Amino acid sequence: MYSIILATASRYLLLLLLMFSVFLLFRGHNEPGGGFVGGLVAAAAYALYFIANGIEAARTIVRFEPIMIIAAGLCTAVASTLPSLVVGKSFMTAVWVDTGIPFVGKVGTPLLFDLGVYFLVLGITLCIIFSLAEEDRL
Amino acid sequence: MLVLLAIGYCASALAPLLYKRFRENFGWIAVIFPLFMFFGLLTRYPQIAAGQVIRESVPWVTSLGVNFSFFLDGLSLTFSLIITLIGAAVFLFAGAYMKSYAQTGRFYLYIGIFMTSMLGLVLSDNMLLMFVFWELTSISSFLLIGFNYHKESSRKSALQALLVTVGGGLALLSGIILLYTVTGSYEISSFYDKSEMITAHALYPAVVVLVLIGAFTKSAQFPFHFWLPNAMEAPTPVSAYLHSATMVKAGIYLIARMNHEIGGTPLWQDTILITGAVTMLFSAILAFKQTDLKRLLAYSTLSVLGTLVMLLGIGSKLAIKAFFIYLIAHSLYKGALFLVAGTLDHETGTRDVRKLGGLYKLMPVTALTAALASFSMMGVIPLIGFIGKETVYKSILELEYWGAFLIAGAVLAYALVVMVTVYVGFKPFWGSMLPTPRQPHEAPVKMLVGPGVLAIMGLLFGLFPNFFIAAMLEQSAQSILSETISLKISLWGGFNLVLFLSFLTLMLGAVFYLIREKVPGGVLRVSLPGIVRPSVWYETAINGVLSFARLQTRLVQNGYLRNYIIFFVVTTVSLVSFPLYRSAEQVTMVPDFSITFYEGALACIILVSTLLLVTSKSRLKSIVALGVLGFSIGIIFVIYGAPDLGLTTFAIETLNVVLFVLVLYKLPGFLKLSGSLNRARDAVIALCVGCMMTLTVLFASSFELSSALKQFFAETSFPDGKGRNVVNVILVDFRAIDTLGEITVLTVAALGVFALLNLRPGRRK
Amino acid sequence: MIEILSGAFLLLGTLFILVSAIGILKMPDLYTRMSATTKASTLGIGLVLIGTTVYWQDIGIGFRAVAIIIFLFLTAPVAAHIIGRAAYFGKVPLWEKTKIDQFKERVDDADR
Amino acid sequence: MSKIIMLPILFPVCAALIMIFFRRSVAMHRILNVAATASMLVVSLVILGSVRSEGILSLQVGGWEAPFGITLVADMLSSIMVVSAALIGFTTALYSLGTIDEEREHFFYYPLLQLLLMGINGAFLTGDIFNLYVWFEVMLISSFVLLVLGGRPQQLEGAIKYVTLNLLSSSVFLAAAGILYGTAGTLNMADLAMRIPLLDHRELLSVVAVLFLITFGVKAAIFPLFFWLPASYHTPPVAVSAIFAGLLTKVGVYAIMRFFTTIFTHDGVSFIHQVLLVLSAFTMVVGVLGAVVQYDMRKLLSFHIISQIGYMIFALAVQSPLAIAGALFYIVHNIVAKTNLFYLSGLVHRLKGSWDLREIGGIYRFYPMLGLLFLVPALGLAGIPPLSGFWAKYVVIKAGIDSEHYLLVGVALGVSMLTLFSMMKIWNEGFWKNDPRGEGSVEDEGYLRTPTMKKAVTLVPIIMLGFLTVMFGLWFEPFFEFADRAAYELLDVYNYIDAVIGGRS
């Protein structure tokens, strides 16, 4: 059931949604949002793209194996717990960099952690959806 | 003594290896082991005879009062010597006998373990330690009875013996623990002075019953006797050793050992007296119809075991004296006869007495051994068996009330034993030659030495009783009665009532033999009704348990998921309802009833879509309803100050829809599967759950909640957590490890979905 | 003044929303319901959002409102299209008073 | 020093992470898996050692003091459990090398194993109730996936029951945690232990306590909440069954232990002890009766798990220091023996090609050492001295007699008879009986052809655990000392509170 209208719209919506997801991610520490919702919205973007354009197109555009995205996310999240050990604090203690950046605010390991969560959530959702979609084709 | 036992176990463990190395002459090597122990123990004889008690204690589980504490007194020495001596005979005998079996190495392993454990049992001062050895003997007995494991009957008998003895062992264990409760110790030697305290304790009857159950099962007393004849499935050396000379005497040892400490009361004495007497008579009668050599011997053993227990029950000085003499006499002659039976079996290939006869010419040494042992068993002067029988009769006759009955029973039982002896000891050798499956000839030396020595010892002990055993027996008796006994044993007591009874016994035995010879075969096949046969009780119990188990399992684990869930739900509701009811009393504040219009609308939508979903017959309609539900809940979150929750709910609900859509069209439409009765039942259950949860929520929110956490987060979120969104700060900082776990869950779920869809039978990637 | 303007926007918007709600209940078939209502509600929401922006007078809010409006105007017609098409292919009946149906031939062709 | 207690959680996740990254390199997975579990074992032993010498260790994760952040606590109980988990993890890692097919290895078998261990360790170490929920979920989902990995029909069917019932229990857990926060205002176990006695509306906490009992009861597989276990445990590869059998139910028992000795001790919950007593009797009996009728080795062993849980619950319900120590020792003994039996059943299956005792036989004759290796855990499980199970049974029964629960002691003893009966059923049918299909059947040869290395890695765990069963029995005193100390720690809550709230980090 390919539809030009949906396919075309989905390409633009993809960008908007991804952008919004990043927005949610970075802003989550101060306002509603965060890694989870960000990741979910990003996944929703790709899900939309997949429904409109099919699974191959979606895979092409995601470019990475979802499982690798999961691994990257988990890696980031786990890595964010390590600086605390380097500086000799208790496990998972937040470590903050002195200078903040605009909009995002203070930069520190919790942000990194949230980033990991973002990728992880994106990865797992994609992994599930893509697996289902591919099974479906066979 | 610990060292002795350790050596014993090590030696046993080496047996299979050594067997591989030596094979042919292993019997001669193996015999070193029990002989070493025998003589090792014998060196202590002078000390013991002088009235010393040798003690030894190595800490084990001190905090529970369990130690490797041993003591060697007259009683344990008597038993140890019997164990090792007969052990030696059997080890040697088996060297030849077991040649036809595979895996003789394993046989020596087990029997070595058994002997060591048996020694440990009689040497232990600590009751729990004794129990450890007790169980080890049961296990090694199991392995030995089942030595011919390819035969179903062997396996069954082994299991039967194991269950009965271990079951009794459990009773014993509880008895031991109760005894600890009473005395605060497991050390038998510490009970010595506490006898009165123990017998006066409220738990005393329980202790007696439990300990006696343990003893009776092990010593095959009625009604637990049935496993012993079945245990004759074991190779003959095993029967000779475990099931006649030693293991079955463990229970008797226990009764003797505890006689002073927890005995002396009518409960104790009467119980063992009656049980012993019943066993004595009952099993002798059962022996009447046996035709198998070993089973004949087994029933006679039972009868003797009964007699021994009965003697302890009588408990007089004379009875104790009789007990010891008879104990030794029986061990010697029964060991010998069993081995002879083994020889016959080995040489002729049959154990059916009806098929044996006239072997004297072919097997003269065996025949002589058999004759010697048989005379002892029949109680013919001048063998020790005679002294044994005389003392038994004497001690029974001393009894005031029971005496008359008991003596009649004893004579009857003894007469039957005499009949058995004739069958086992004489019939195969004398009379006319009968054809046998194998061509018999005289047994090899290894098979002759053991029984020969035992039989000769029977003669020697009979002739010079005081020289050999009196001193030791005095000490033994002391440990039973705790008073000094002078044991002067004399072979000849003069012409008196007892001698007459002995004579009567022999005559009666002859009569029984003749009757047995003349009766038609059919009579032998007549069996008692099941109700009076404990072996049938055992079968019934096992089958009963099995069929109950089957019924129960089919009922409970029936495969219906919803039944499982009903169990779960009903358990929950019924357990919760009790404290919930009580907590209703503590409710003080009425919950907030105020409702705005949009809240009402929202609630209405939630309830209706719930109903819609529950009653829906279309899958897609259900998903739509689920979507509405999820979004409404999201809105509730938003209204009550949880925008992050709202966001997440919306996102997840939407993705859920996507997943459902991807999955669901492969799934079937809804069918109405349950009947209306089921549905009504489920509805009632569901409503109960609903009410329970509603009430819980109402009660739980009916008072002010003061949470230090809420305040802490409010105050530290921005200054320390560097974030204004408190919820997010909690997620990535305050409780970040929760989040770590949570993303792990997601990771695994994704891997799971991936694997589930890509790795499956018939699909390669 | 601002508040009055904002309130007016809100009321107008909600009015459109109500109309579309009534429309979806009242219209005779799926296509007419969709045709009539999706845009009315889109318009209504747009108006409400404008009212909100006016109320807050905050540029951030304003752009968020604009973002929603743009997004709605982008997605609403696509959604309507895709459902309408699915409905048509799924044989959801047209209102019996529908005059012309030039789509039918092609769908029938595709079926054959 | 206390920082070390996060390692049992951190190691597995790191190992899993690396494995997922290098998905294709199965050889690396294997090595890493063994290495990670081995180092976890070392770390857990170090933890146990330092708990023994320094007392309870606590780590305030994120540096937020208790009760505001989440605290990881290693007391004697937790450390013992973590050591057990690491031990079973390690042996299963080895055993898997010899038994798991390459397909499963490719589909994340090893990372899943690691994450399962992560969940289990987390559950043992956390001092926060909601965090416990999270670790339970980690454990649960890993077990779901391990259970279905391979996708055979039986697996799927078993998994449906396993998943559904466990999800129900999770939902109850969640509700209970929520109500607990709503009534007590905190989730930290030590804080709860401190606050609950002071609260006015304690009755409501009894409701919460019951809900926790239900949810942990499902995990622990007590009557009548155990149905998921026999329905599913025999379906996955035996290495998976083994680690499930050894560890998963014990986490439930651990939680019951923790909750009803540390947190819920007010008088309102005393009826729960009565309930537990009754349930424990049913659990023992129903479990063992289920076992005696089975012919599938794994099913038989699965039902036994339930029965043995009954003993642990019985001891817990008695609640004397001796009983708690006994329960703890029982847990450890059971973990070792039960896992070993599952390993062995796998080996038997490998040899004979069937799980059904009626179809196989003759193992003892040709593989006597295997017979010995079987007898050790089997008799150990049945409580035959001097193996570990004897002491476990003894202590539990002693505690029962001391507290005068004679009826239950009787039940426990009867059940131990039936346990022996069913163990000997395996022995009689599988080991003693001749193979009904004749000796030296094809499967035997198949086994003989497996590379020595693979045989070795399957045998080493069996020997290790068998050795432990013997060691526990012969050298009981030092092990019991640990259990005893754990029991005293548990019953004296103030130690725990002091270590957590006292702010040592």
Added chain:
Amino acid sequence: MNPFLFNILLAIAWMLLVGDFTAGTFTLGMVVGYLILWFSRSAWRETKYFSKIPLVIKFVLYFLKELLVANLRVAFDIITPKDYMEPGVIAFPLDVKTDIEITLFANLVTLTPGTLSLDVSPDRKTLYVHALYVKDAVGFCDELKEGLEKRLIEVMR
């Protein structure tokens, strides 16, 4: 559209979202936008950038007028009891060619109340439209062609 321009647009959109117009935000927006574009670059084959701002504004105004009028008309129909509807499904021959043009056109048609784009034929030559007020098919098509489609083509090309 030129990816670079699109990147800038995305950065601006970012600033709008953030509600902060500093260089820092813009830079971050550029970075985010670039990542997104790079991440999804295979979706982009075309197209050219347009600069007909006045035309666009004119078009938007026209469209808003249409929207409002049509909305009112339908609203009237809804709130009055009597139905004035004469619905029909029309095959509309398309002059617009590219994906984006077709999509925009179809969406605008849908947005105007009373009309609903049902489908585009596989050969992209026909748009099937459901309309509430169809006097006759040809008249309807002409009206749409002269009005919306023509203006859209003006803007797009």
Added chain:
Amino acid sequence: MTFLLAVIVGALYAAGTYLVLRRSIVKVIFGLIFLGHAANLMIFTVGRLTKGVPAFVPEGAEILTEPFADPLPQALILTSIVIGFGVQAFALVLFKRAYLTLGTEDLDKMRSTDQLPEERL
């Protein structure tokens, strides 16, 4: 509203329970989802309702002052929602595979793993 929410929670629990007791696997899934919703809503309600005041530290302020909604239950629910999402997704796929592999959606026909030895074919 606490009262109303309590009723809703009860209704969701009841519906979830009813659904997991069905024989069709699809309904069981719906039941599980219901129970998840119910539990979340329950935590939310029991954690006390505070209307319209989310837990955000206002711009310019250092700390958050009452009244505000308790953020902790929210964080807990968030965690449980996400966990529930993962677990439900897995369960959904599992149920689908089970249906396709076993060829039935009727749970009463999925009993082979529980059958006693003599009942097996």
Added chain:
Amino acid sequence: MTFIEWSVDISVIIIGLSILVIFLRLVIGPSIEDRIVSLDLLSANAIAFIAVYSIQKKTTTFLDVGIIVALLAFLGTVAFAYYLGRRGRE
């Protein structure tokens, strides 16, 4: 009560009413497409409600929720349509 407060209150009620009406259509159907359209419309109304509610409660944080609802409701609708499309095909 100022005008804005009054109009907000009125708006909330009107939106609530519309939501109920749309929900009624969702319940009665009859076609599944009707329900999907109603669902889509419901989420649109939710956005409006959130916007008005943010004025009522004087908090801006809720508006972001509106964006999410707008974005995601569309995905939901598309997913349903996808399902319908597949159903039609098979």
